[in-house]
Amino acid sequence: MSSRVQNIRGxxxxxxxxMILRQHIVATLVSVFERYGFEPLxxxxxxxxxxxxxxxxxxxxxxYRFEDHGGRKVALRYDQTVPLARVVAQxxxxxxxxxxRYAIGQSYRGERPGxxxxxxxxxxxxxxxxxxxxxxxxxxxxxxxxxxxxxxxTGFTTLLSHRQLLGGIARVSGLDDAAAGNVYRAIDKLDxxxxxxxxxxxxxxxxxHDAVERILAxxxxxxxxxxxxxxxxxxxxxxxxxxxxxxxxxxxxxxxxAMGVPEQQFTIAPSLARGLSYYTGSxxxxxxxxxxxxxxxxxxxxxxxxxxxxxxxxxTVGLAFGIERLHDVxxxxxxxxxxxxxxxxxxxxxxxxMAPASLALAHELRAAGLAIEVALDPGEKLGKxxxxxxxxxxxxxxxxxxxxxxxGEVVVKDLRTGDQRRxxxxxxxxxxxxx
Ligand code: AMP
Numbered sequence: 001m002s003s004r005v006q007n008i009r010g011x012x013x014x015x016x017x018x019m020i021l022r023q024h025i026v027a028t029l030v031s032v033f034e035r036y037g038f039e040p041l042x043x044x045x046x047x048x049x050x051x052x053x054x055x056x057x058x059x060x061x062x063x064y065r066f067e068d069h070g071g072r073k074v075a076l077r078y079d080q081t082v083p084l085a086r087v088v089a090q091x092x093x094x095x096x097x098x099x100x101r102y103a104i105g106q107s108y109r110g111e112r113p114g115x116x117x118x119x120x121x122x123x124x125x126x127x128x129x130x131x132x133x134x135x136x137x138x139x140x141x142x143x144x145x146x147x148x149x150x151x152x153x154t155g156f157t158t159l160l161s162h163r164q165l166l167g168g169i170a171r172v173s174g175l176d177d178a179a180a181g182n183v184y185r186a187i188d189k190l191d192x193x194x195x196x197x198x199x200x201x202x203x204x205x206x207x208x209h210d211a212v213e214r215i216l217a218x219x220x221x222x223x224x225x226x227x228x229x230x231x232x233x234x235x236x237x238x239x240x241x242x243x244x245x246x247x248x249x250x251x252x253x254x255x256x257x258a259m260g261v262p263e264q265q266f267t268i269a270p271s272l273a274r275g276l277s278y279y280t281g282s283x284x285x286x287x288x289x290x291x292x293x294x295x296x297x298x299x300x301x302x303x304x305x306x307x308x309x310x311x312x313x314x315x316t317v318g319l320a321f322g323i324e325r326l327h328d329v330x331x332x333x334x335x336x337x338x339x340x341x342x343x344x345x346x347x348x349x350x351x352x353x354m355a356p357a358s359l360a361l362a363h364e365l366r367a368a369g370l371a372i373e374v375a376l377d378p379g380e381k382l383g384k385x386x387x388x389x390x391x392x393x394x395x396x397x398x399x400x401x402x403x404x405x406x407x408g409e410v411v412v413k414d415l416r417t418g419d420q421r422r423x424x425x426x427x428x429x430x431x432x433x434x435x
Contacts, residue, residue, distance in 0.1 A: 010111070010119030017340045017393075018327070022122075024336050025151060025326050026104055029124045032147045033102040036139065038126050041101040043083040045108075049075040055082045055305065057277030058185075062110045076108035079320060080125040081278070081305070088129055088316075089309030097130025097314070104323075116293045116325045127318025129306065134248055137282045137301060137317045138255030144286060144297055144319060145261045151326065152335035155289035156296070159269035160225075162249055163279050163300070165232065168242020169218045169270065172235070173211040183207065187219055188273035191294075195220065219271035225253050228268040245281075252282060274298055278305040282317065291332050297321040340393030343373040344432055345412075348385040350401045352378040358400050361410065361425070365398075368429035372398075390415045396432065 007013050014022060030040075049065050052075050056063075064076040077083050080103045088095065104124045111117055126143060128136040141158060148156055166187060170180035186201040193201070195216060202212045218235060221228050229246050236242040249268065256266065274283040281301030288296060299319025307313040330336045347362040349355050355378040362374045373394070375385045382399065389397045399411040399420075410428050413420040414435075423431055 008119070010113035010117075012118065012120070012324075016342075018331075020339055020342065021330060021336045022323065022327055025323060025330070026124070028150050029104070029147055029321065030102070032143060032150050033124075033126055035146075036100070036126075036143045038100040038102040038143075041084070041087065041103045042105065043077075043080070043087060043103065045077055045106065046074050047077055047083060047086065049073040051075075051086050051309075052078060052082055055085075055278060055308070057275060059109070059275060064108045064110055078109055079107050079276075080105060080123060081127070081276075081302070081318065081320070084125070084127055084129070084316075084318075085306040085309050088306050088314060089311070092310055092314075095129075098136065099129040100126070101129070102126045116322075116328060118324050122323035124321040124323055125318060127316055129316045130314050131317075132301075132303060132315035134251040134282075135255050137248075137252045138259060140299060140317055140319050141252070141256050141266065141284065142259035142261055144299075144321070145265055147321070148286065148296070151330065152333075153288065156265065156286055157289070158266040158284050158286045159272045160249065160253070160266055160282065160284045161269055161272035162245035162282050164241045164245035164281070165236075165270050166219075166273060168236045168239040168245065169215055171239050171242070173207075173214045173218075175207065175211060179205075179207065183215060184273055187215075187271055188275060190219070190271050190273075221270055222267070225263070225266065225268045226250075228270070229253075232268075232270065248281065274300060278302040280304055284319070288329055291329060293325055293329050295322070296325050296329065339395075341373075343371045343392075343394055345370070345372055345396035345398050346385065346389035346392075346394050347372050347374045347398050347400075348382055348389075349375045349378045349380075350382060350399060354378075354400060354402065354405070357405050361398070361400055361428075365429055365432070370429055370432055386413065386415070396435070398428070 052063055056078055063078050066074060068074050102125060106120050106122050108120055111119060113119060126140060128139060144158065166184050167180050170183045175183060182205045183202065186198050186205065190198050199212055199216060202215065221231055229250055233243060233246045272283055272285065274285065279300040280303045283300035285295035285298040297319055301317040303315040304313055306316055347358055349358045359374060362372045365372045386397050395415060397413045397415055399413060404410055408425050409422050410425050411420055411422050412428065412431065
């Protein structure tokens with residue numbers, strides 16, 4: 001046993017003030033998800049290792065694996081998408097498609113920890129299972145936009161692309177499907193190594209100079225979504241699969257617009273690769289303009305993954321919000337509740353004789369739906385009790401002395417300003433709620 005009293009690197013403890021923000025994030029997401037008709041699902045954190053094997057691509061080495069007490073080979077889930085695929089296959093007789101489900105929970109990745117990169121990460125997933133309609137892709141994009149707005153984000157952009165675009169870009173540059181894989185891996189690093197890095201990597205991988213420049217020109221296209229798609233359609237005109245991808249993206253963004261997503265909140269980004277190997281169609285991720293923090297969420301269409309379990313293809317589109325990143329960015333931007341305690345007020349105890357009346361008042365206010373903490377030591381000086389409430393960050397303290405009791409009143413003290421008001425007992429709950 002290690003003598004260190006220490007949590008594992010890349011996994012976080014969240015003390016109450018952080019949890020207040022996290023629970024606000026989760027509650028806000030749930031309310032938006034349910035407004036779109038998504039239903040909750042929960043699955044275990046541990047799966048049979050073979051359920052996860054061969055599903056996520058190169059990062060499979062990051063999966064935490066071990067043998068359980070029965071000697072079974074098991075693994076901590078890497079995401080909530082592969083478990084969803086397992087669930088759909090296992091319960092397909094009971095599910096009605098299209099099926100919209102959300103799942104909020106932790107996954108584990110043995111990554112090198114860094115800014116926004118953890119080994120235990122909570123994600124909030126939404127997926128529409130059993131539909132290949134571009135309306136489903138658009139629903140997910142409208143939902144993510146509404147979710148971020150509900151959380152208070154303003155400056156963010158959703159980058160949108162399609163798996164078949166990069167393939168098409170490689171093909172019209174004269175590369176075969178095998179070489180396209182290398183192109184795709186190099187482009188996936190664009191954010192980390194820049195255009196020059198991608199150029200160097202493609203050249204080192206044996207891609208001809210001309211082809212490299214053509215690829216870089218295509219993935220660097222930027223501008224209004226319709227213009228970029230028109231340009232891509234023209235430059236990829238010899239490649240049927242890529243043209244189908246362009247048409248699919250066109251359909252998706254027309255539905256996205258119809259659902260009220262403003263033009264400045266999405267863009268076509270042909271360079272978007274997204275690491276996970278199960279994507280087959282649209283791919284997207286959303287970034288905040290400030291502070292720098294990778295993607296807040298990522299998703300796309302995966303029409304074949306579930307088929308690996310279900311024995312028949314079940315087209316699906318979905319996304320995962322990274323709750324760790326939402327949390328870190330919201331903390332940095334000062335978004336969300338600023339409260340440091342869940343209690344709005346401390347019910348002080350004026351003197352040992354006043355304890356029963358004070359506890360009864362606390363009970364009455366709790367029954368009215370208010371979060372009230374009670375002082376625990378009836379003998380403690382009132383000043384000490386107020387100091388405790390203030391240091392905890394509680395906005396109010398309530399004082400019930402013999403005189404207030406006799407007049408049916410309560411003193412409500414605002415601990416931030418020091419102001420205090422004597423209110424009729426019957427209006428205290430309403431007053432606290434309003435304040
Ligand atoms: P993925 O499941 O890889 O598609 O990622 C979806 C989202 O989860 C990303 O956009 C991030 O917000 C978040 N995420 C992925 N990996 C990590 C990690 N190691 N630590 C924290 N958040 C992560």
